[in-house]
Amino acid sequence: MPAQPDTPATTSPVELSIVMPCLNEAETLEVCIRKAQGYLDRSGVLGEIVIADNGSTDGSQEIATRLGARVVPVAEKGYGSALMGGIRAARGTFVIMGDADDSYDFSDLDPFVERLRSGDDLVMGNRFRGGIEPGAMPPLHKYLGNPVLSFVGRLFFPSQIRDFHCGLRGFRRDAILRIGLITTGMEFASEVVVKSTLSGLKISEVPTTLKKDGRSRPPHLRSWHDGWRHLRFLLLYSPRWLFLYPGLIAFLVGLIGSAVLAITPIQLGQVGLNVATQVYLAALAVVGYQALLFAVLTKMYAQHEGFWIPRSARFERFAARVSLESGALLGVVLFLLGLVVGIVQFAVWAASGFGPQDVVDTVRLAVPASLLMMLGVQTIMSSMLLGVISVPVRRS
Structure with a gap:
């Protein structure tokens, strides 16, 4: 009407x-x-x-x-x-x-x-x-x-x-x-x-x-x-509380925890943290990173559509530098880093004649490689969506 x-x-x-x-x-x-x-x-x-x-x-x-x-x-x-x-x-x-x-x-x-x-x-x-x-x-x-x-x-x-x-x-x-x-x-x-x-x-x-x-x-x-x-x-109307803050906490805890466990297991009193914990922390990092991407996309979409949301000078500067191309490039770099780790791991296995592997050591290295590739793909896809959101349109 x-x-x-x-x-x-x-x-x-x-x-x-x-x-x-x-x-x-x-x-x-x-x-x-x-x-x-x-x-x-x-x-x-x-x-x-x-x-x-x-x-x-x-x-x-x-x-x-x-x-x-x-x-x-x-x-x-x-x-x-x-x-x-x-x-x-x-x-x-x-x-x-x-x-x-x-x-x-x-x-x-x-x-x-x-x-x-x-x-x-x-x-x-x-x-x-x-x-x-x-x-x-x-x-x-x-x-x-x-x-x-x-x-x-x-x-x-x-x-x-x-x-x-x-x-x-x-x-x-x-x-x-x-x-x-x-x-x-x-x-x-x-x-x-x-x-x-x-x-x-x-x-x-x-x-x-x-x-x-x-x-x-x-x-x-x-x-x-x-x-x-x-x-x-x-x-x-507050993507920072819906996505940014929870996502940032989850991403940092998951990323730092899985990175530390990629180097060495951790013993906390009677509790030992090893590759199983590393897998779950990597999953937490993926979920947190997705929430961070959603925070950016939600705010960009809100600005594009003229919604009233809290504005931030820092976000304005960040948004001015973000584009489909820059985001996709970052995603490709992350994916390639993970892929390189996976290729190196495969090459070492091949050099040993594809014999039995130590499961713990293998998983310890495979988790960060997989994490980097997943973060890379998430970044690429989110950049594509950002490109769609940012298309200028004529409005009646």
């Missing part, structure tokens, strides 16, 4: 747009709209209420229209799609978004508006500081899902946000439209925080309360499915 044109907020006197995504929320939509209207009337903020309807079939649209809210139909399914449809259609300088299930109090938005008026670009609600009513959040979400995912977000990105997934948040409309939000599902909540952080937007957090939603049906949120989508998004 073509993107809706952005309505310039500066041409409208509206200061605040309260945007609610809606998919069959007839049970709770009216109370949410009335609370939002009550806030606008009490505070004197010039605002509007936008219902981003994602295809409701329970009469939600009629309820919103009857109460004077503006209904924006959004055909593309998903939490993120509905919100972006509402944000694009909003006329306010500021936008406060919140779920239409009556779990957030739209009558108490002063902390958000105050921070936005003070110059913040994104103001996140924090349910853990403001209070979570009994039964409002499943224990799995309260004690595992939200804390773990928020911790991962702070670890992967330079963010101080303690509650990544609070559904009540406010922002400057123009700032959020600039950062290129693209996800369509529940991971939209993480994308807003991550891209705002990477873009250098001014972000703050205010306490907010969460109460049990007023619906009689189960929520749209699916714990494990949507939790994984959030985690997957965080990982994909």
